[in-house]
Amino acid sequence: MNDKLIQLIYASSASDLMTEEELLALLEQSREKNARLNLTGILLYKSGNFLQVLEGPESAVTELYETIKKDERHANILTIATKEIKERDFGDWKMAFANLNKLDPASVPGYSEFLNDPFDGKYFAEKPSRAFAFLKVFKDGMR
Numbered sequence: 001m002n003d004k005l006i007q008l009i010y011a012s013s014a015s016d017l018m019t020e021e022e023l024l025a026l027l028e029q030s031r032e033k034n035a036r037l038n039l040t041g042i043l044l045y046k047s048g049n050f051l052q053v054l055e056g057p058e059s060a061v062t063e064l065y066e067t068i069k070k071d072e073r074h075a076n077i078l079t080i081a082t083k084e085i086k087e088r089d090f091g092d093w094k095m096a097f098a099n100l101n102k103l104d105p106a107s108v109p110g111y112s113e114f115l116n117d118p119f120d121g122k123y124f125a126e127k128p129s130r131a132f133a134f135l136k137v138f139k140d141g142m143r
């Protein structure tokens with residue numbers, strides 16, 4: 001099938017603060033399914049908020065996003081950007097993950113520039129390019 005590739009970025013807030021175990025369970029589930037659907041991306045979590053980029057064949061991304069939007073583990077889901085891509089920006093990852101509450105900022109080059117940015121959907125929706133740049137720092141930093 002010749003499905004075009006798309007990239008979707010959204011932000012949301014966790015319904016309850018997520019424990020490390022809950023985050024790991026979510027990731028394990030996500031990675032297995034993303035591998036099956038040929039999806040890649042990054043999920044960031046900070047102070048109860050999520051920022052995620054998903055990329056892959058349009059039908060798979062759209063379908064998963066519908067599922068994700070119904071997931072009761074989070075709410076206030078806000079689409080930040082959707083675009084067609086020629087190649088993947090986050091292709092190395094079935095779903096990379098960083099819990100920014102637990103992370104030493106100095107361990108990810110470039111992160112310090114974003115440390116004082118708000119980490120919420122409203123801010124990212126106003127500045128989609130900033131959301132992308134933020135995710136990119138983690139793509140480059142988590143090798």
Ligand SMILES: Cc1cc2nc3c(=O)[nH]c(=O)nc-3n(C[C@H](O)[C@H](O)[C@H](O)COP(=O)(O)O)c2cc1C
Binds near residue numbers: 029030054068071
């Ligand atoms: C913040 C957040 C991010 C998620 N990211 C993914 C993901 O990248 N891939 C995935 O398969 N499921 C992800 N999920 C989980 C889905 O909502 C859903 O539970 C999962 O795909 C299993 O759905 P199914 O068993 O109905 O197929 C995410 C959920 C949340 C709350």
